[in-house]
Amino acid sequence: MTLAHWTNRLAIGALALASGFAGGAATFYSPVHAAGGEPIHIERQEWSFAGVRGRFDREQLQRGFQVYKEVCASCHGLKRVYFRNLVERGGPMFDEESVKALAASWPNQIFDGPNENGDIATRRGALIKRPALLSDPILGPYDNDKQARAAQNGALPPDLSLITKARSVEFHGGVFAHIGQMLMDIANGYQEAGANYLYALLTGYKDPPKGVTLADGMNYNAAFPGHQIAMVAPFVDGSVKYQNEAVPRTVSQYSKDVTAFLAWAADPRLEERKRMGWLVMLYLLVTAVLLYFAKKRLWSTLH
Amino acid sequence: MANHEDTFKPGSRLSQWLDERLPVARMMHGQFVDFPTPRNLNYLWTFGGILTFCLGVQIITGIVLAMHYVPNDKMAFDSIEHIRRNVNYGWLLRSVHAVGASMFFVAVYVHIARGLYYGSYKAPREILWILGVIIYLLMMATGFLGYTLPWGQMSFWGVTVITNLFSSLDAVIPGLGTAIVTWLWGGYSVSGVTLNRFFSLHYLLPFVIAGVVGLHIWALHVVGQNNPIGIDIKTKSDSVPMAPYAVMKDLFALFVFIMLFAWFVFFAPDYLGHADNYVEANPLVTPPHIVPEWYYLPFYAILRAVPSKLGGVVLMFGSILVLLFLPWLDTSRVRSARYRPIFKWLLVLFFFTFLALGYLGSKPAEGIYVLWAQIFTAYYFLFFLVLMPIVGVLETPSPMPRSITESVLGDRAAPAKS
Ligand code: HEM
Numbered sequence: 001m002t003l004a005h006w007t008n009r010l011a012i013g014a015l016a017l018a019s020g021f022a023g024g025a026a027t028f029y030s031p032v033h034a035a036g037g038e039p040i041h042i043e044r045q046e047w048s049f050a051g052v053r054g055r056f057d058r059e060q061l062q063r064g065f066q067v068y069k070e071v072c073a074s075c076h077g078l079k080r081v082y083f084r085n086l087v088e089r090g091g092p093m094f095d096e097e098s099v100k101a102l103a104a105s106w107p108n109q110i111f112d113g114p115n116e117n118g119d120i121a122t123r124r125g126a127l128i129k130r131p132a133l134l135s136d137p138i139l140g141p142y143d144n145d146k147q148a149r150a151a152q153n154g155a156l157p158p159d160l161s162l163i164t165k166a167r168s169v170e171f172h173g174g175v176f177a178h179i180g181q182m183l184m185d186i187a188n189g190y191q192e193a194g195a196n197y198l199y200a201l202l203t204g205y206k207d208p209p210k211g212v213t214l215a216d217g218m219n220y221n222a223a224f225p226g227h228q229i230a231m232v233a234p235f236v237d238g239s240v241k242y243q244n245e246a247v248p249r250t251v252s253q254y255s256k257d258v259t260a261f262l263a264w265a266a267d268p269r270l271e272e273r274k275r276m277g278w279l280v281m282l283y284l285l286v287t288a289v290l291l292y293f294a295k296k297r298l299w300s301t302l303h
Numbered sequence: 304m305a306n307h308e309d310t311f312k313p314g315s316r317l318s319q320w321l322d323e324r325l326p327v328a329r330m331m332h333g334q335f336v337d338f339p340t341p342r343n344l345n346y347l348w349t350f351g352g353i354l355t356f357c358l359g360v361q362i363i364t365g366i367v368l369a370m371h372y373v374p375n376d377k378m379a380f381d382s383i384e385h386i387r388r389n390v391n392y393g394w395l396l397r398s399v400h401a402v403g404a405s406m407f408f409v410a411v412y413v414h415i416a417r418g419l420y421y422g423s424y425k426a427p428r429e430i431l432w433i434l435g436v437i438i439y440l441l442m443m444a445t446g447f448l449g450y451t452l453p454w455g456q457m458s459f460w461g462v463t464v465i466t467n468l469f470s471s472l473d474a475v476i477p478g479l480g481t482a483i484v485t486w487l488w489g490g491y492s493v494s495g496v497t498l499n500r501f502f503s504l505h506y507l508l509p510f511v512i513a514g515v516v517g518l519h520i521w522a523l524h525v526v527g528q529n530n531p532i533g534i535d536i537k538t539k540s541d542s543v544p545m546a547p548y549a550v551m552k553d554l555f556a557l558f559v560f561i562m563l564f565a566w567f568v569f570f571a572p573d574y575l576g577h578a579d580n581y582v583e584a585n586p587l588v589t590p591p592h593i594v595p596e597w598y599y600l601p602f603y604a605i606l607r608a609v610p611s612k613l614g615g616v617v618l619m620f621g622s623i624l625v626l627l628f629l630p631w632l633d634t635s636r637v638r639s640a641r642y643r644p645i646f647k648w649l650l651v652l653f654f655f656t657f658l659a660l661g662y663l664g665s666k667p668a669e670g671i672y673v674l675w676a677q678i679f680t681a682y683y684f685l686f687f688l689v690l691m692p693i694v695g696v697l698e699t700p701s702p703m704p705r706s707i708t709e710s711v712l713g714d715r716a717a718p719a720k721s
Contacts (some may be wrong), residue, residue: 053569080384141535162384168578175662189570196579266581269387269394276395276571284565295551302342302543 007277027173027181031197031225038221041202042169047213049263051279052189055271058262061092063068064261064303067254071234072160075152077140078110080161084134090271096134103132108139125147125260154216155230164194164259166267195263197223202255205233307339334524340544340549341344341530343711347417348528348549351520352388356557357407358516362509364400372406374450374502376495404446406564408598412440417631419650422638423529429630431522434515436626436646437652441512444600444624448505449698452595455580456497460593462501463493463619468606471613492586532703532710533638541707541717578692600664601657607668608676618680625687634695637703645698646691653686 002240025208031040048057067080083103087096094102094250109129114120121127127143140159149156171178176219185191204223218228237250247253264270311332312393313319322329351423371390373382386393415435418424424432466487472480489496527536536542543549554607567574579590595603602619609615625632640647656679663679666672704710 030428047527072546080388082633085388085438156578162581165573186567189566191571191574224572273569273572274395277565280565280569281562284558284562288562291551291555291558295555298547303550 006024027171027177029171029193031167031169031170031223039226042223044194045196045199047192047195047260047263049260049270050188050190050195052274054189054274056090056260058093059244060260060263062094063244063247064090064257064259064264066242066259067240068160068261070240072258073108073138073253074141075144075157075231076140077139077159078265079159080136080159081134081138081268083136083138085268087134088113088268090270092261100134103136106132106138106139108132110136110139111143132140153230155217157231160265162266163264164198165194167194167197169193169197171302192263194266195259198259198262199255201229202234202259203252224241248253279283305577307333307337309333310337334360335550336544336546337518338524338545339536340528340545341536341541341707342543342548343530343532344528344552345479345531346552346556347413347421348530349553350417351412351523352553353408353557353560354414355516356404357410358509360401360403362513364396364403365506365509368396368400369506370500374452374499375455376498376584379452379498383453388659395568398568401576402564402567402572404449404678405567405598406560406594407442408446409563409609410560411442412598415439416654419653420640421531422533422633422640423637424629424634425633426630427526428522428529431519431526431628433627436517436623438512438515438519439626441508441515442625444597445508445512446596448501449510451498451501453580454584456582456584456588456590457577457580457593459493459586460590461595462497463468463594465595466497468612468616468619473615474613485577500637529638530607530707531639531641532702532707532712533642535705537706538708540713543592546581575643592655594665597661597665600662601660602664603682604664604676605659607664608673608680618684621681625684629691632691634692635698636695636698638701642703643694643698643701644701649686649690649694652682656682656686 029044030040031042048055048060066286079212083106086092086102110132111120111127111129115128119128132139140148141159142151145156150222171181172233173181199222201225204221206220206222208227210222211222212227214220214228218230218234220227221229235254240249240254242249309329309332311322311329313328314320318328321327349555354643368386371382371386371393374381381396384480386397388394390396418432418435447461465485469481469483469487474480485491488498489493489500495709565617577594577596602622605622606615609618633642635646637643642648659677660683661698663672663676
């Protein structure tokens with residue numbers, strides 16, 4: 001039982017109280033982008049990296065990268081993450097040699113401007129590219145958005161480097177329950193709404209309910225605002241073969257793992273930040289206490 | 304206060320030499336060591352110092368950020384990500400600056416509320432108060448300009464919506480509003496040109512604020528601080544020298560404040576921001592809800608409470624400008640709300656109104672939310688323009704202590720000697 005766990009328990013208790021205050025309204029979350037219609041429910045998940053003591057689970061990040069590489073990378077880029085980041089502390093921490101090899105064999109190569117001969121394209125018109133190095137970004141398959149749309153039926157698969165920060169969920173419920181929840185989230189250092197949404201999206205593929213007709217090339221997704229998404233369900237149970245046999249090969253597990261990986265991609269300094277946070281808080285607390293007693297002593301001579 | 308005892312003694316030959324030529328050290332000693340502060344100040348009086356700290360933090364982190372930031376519509380978003388990911392401690396700098404803006408506003412709201420409750424805007428502190436309102440306006444402008452810089456979706460659309468407000472002036476003089484908007488944008492839409500000039504101004508305004516803060520503190524040191532009972536310092540025992548007494552107290556409060564600040568910086572740096580600002584600006588895609596930063600929400604609610612665009616804009620600016628006239632709108636001679644049994648509750652209701660407007664500003668402007676926003680907006684103006692002048696005349700103040708010393712020491716107070 002972690003501290004975060006107990007504070008969450010407390011939060012739920014406080015929430016129950018507070019929502020009672022607001023007339024017993026049920027509280028839930030929906031994606032921020034949902035425009036009108038019946039609100040969508042997004043569940044909160046347990047994340048190892050959530051909360052003031054949150055850390056990434058190294059193995060989970062490695063599995064998540066495997067899912068990204070084998071599934072998502074065929075449509076989505078990760079351009080703000082560099083291969084070297086995969087080696088660095090606080091991330092998946094693969095060993096350097098294997099990441100070098102990975103970069104060299106990454107199918108989406110680097111366009112570096114004109115080559116030694118001043119050419120930028122081959123005779124057949126393809127851009128001249130070179131294999132990636134550790135210092136290069138992890139690119140997706142398309143050279144630009146237009147190419148992506150052309151290949152994806154007009155839809156644009158967004159770069160995933162910031163996706164867990166670029167999505168959020170909205171609170172539904174009474175004013176007081178909302179305020180209570182905000183205070184608890186601040187006290188817990190909980191800002192994982194984007195991860196909750198992403199998990200809900202990846203596990204949200206379902207048969208459309210009766211009476212819903214999908215537009216051409218669209219798929220039904222329970223979490224996506226409007227419910228019609230151009231992205232096909234990226235995986236089914238068993239699609240990705242994890243090395244560790246003990247880890248379930250299920251859609252839900254894949255979704256968790258790739259979400260954790262993308263949460264790291266969006267916030268690669270999370271561990272450093274939280275670790276430093278504790279030192280800073282400790283320093284501030286000790287100094288504040290000393291200052292308080294110094295002040296008290298000083299003022300006591302006055303009366 | 305200008306006429307207090309001077310205990311400055313030059314410590315060395317050099318400092319004596321300097322003192323005879325440019326007595327800066329003597330002035331600082333007079334203003335920040337000997338300066339008499341009322342002995343009954345509570346912790347709400349520590350926020351001026353906290354605000355000075357906030358200003359310093361924003362300026363220092365801002366200058367360093369500007370060394371890495373690129374004010375160009377094609378590169379701004381990428382440069383912020385570069386700072387977050389690749390610059391040494393860039394993530395820290397950026398969090399401190401972004402969270403710092405919010406903390407600055409937390410502090411300024413407490414500071415203003417303190418002023419309202421204890422009647423610090425009344426004679427002889429009118430100029431001090433007005434300078435404060437000017438600082439507040441400058442802060443809002445600076446925050447708004449700064450929020451443009453990451454060039455995310457909310458930056459872009461926030462600027463578009465807010466600058467567009469000026470086009471409502473078309474209803475007064477046809478073409479005037481549009482001309483102003485075009486002039487602000489530097490073109491016919493928000494673009495890289497707009498970003499570039501907003502960056503320039505965002506860098507400039509904090510130094511203007513620093514200048515006005517200088518005047519603000521100057522004015523404060525001419526008239527002296529107000530205090531919780533609102534009665535002036537009359538005898539020596541009513542005050543204590545600023546150093547070490549007030550300084551020590553300020554320092555303790557500052558550290559408690561920094562703890563809150565650091566909590567956000569390290570554990571929830573994105574909590575106060577908006578997810579849409581992690582999506583690069585795109586003029587072709589409008590986000591479904593465009594909301595400003597939390598510290599503008601009460602005014603945003605007032606803006607949207609009014610069905611007419613021009614009316615909304617007028618009320619929104621009016622809601623801040625009305626503060627300039629408080630020293631004359633409040634007709635009561637008693638400063639502290641502590642001794643004003645009716646006004647006190649009207650003021651508490653006003654604080655609630657302000658918070659409620661903030662909440663409503665974050666909600667879509669539809670249905671019941673609009674009605675509530677209208678009710679609270681009405682009270683906002685009613686409070687300042689009607690209740691404040693009337694209550695000041697009608698109300699009978701409750702009994703007050705005779706002096707600061709008496710209020711602190713009660714019966715143990717020595718007979719006043721002047
Ligand atoms: C950058 C922002 C600001 C800074 C750095 C600042 C600084 C200060 C300082 C150092 C003091 C003396 C300490 C104290 O009484 O807390 C003070 C007092 C005061 N400030 Fe500000 N201030 C700022 C903004 C404002 C604003 C926005 C207002 C009002 C609209 C305001 C109104 C006052 C008043 C009325 C006093 C005298 C309070 C009293 O003696 O009771 N200030 N300020």
